[in-house]
């Protein structure tokens with residue numbers, strides 16, 4: 537697991553709101569996490585992202601690089617999978 541603030545090469549990580557939080561809020565605990573608990577945790581992480589000045593660049597990075605795990609740019613794992621699937625369908629149709 538990489539910390540979100542470790543991946544940037546252009547400095548957006550310096551404004552990342554997640555720097556002030558436990559990475560487990562964004563990536564989950566190292567144990568089985570019941571669905572209800574996961575949804576609550578992800579909602580809290582997304583609320584942090586909603587206040588973050590880096591949200592757009594973080595979101596683009598996560599989607600374009602295929603980050604599989606965690607909340608990035610206000611998007612959870614399922615959110616990013618859905619975006620990638622839509623892109624795939626659009627590309628296949630076009």
Ligand code: SF4
Pocket residue numbers: 540549551552553554555562584585586588589590591592594595607608609610
């Ligand atoms: S948008 Fe969220 S995950 Fe991305 S840098 Fe900001 S707080 Fe961290």
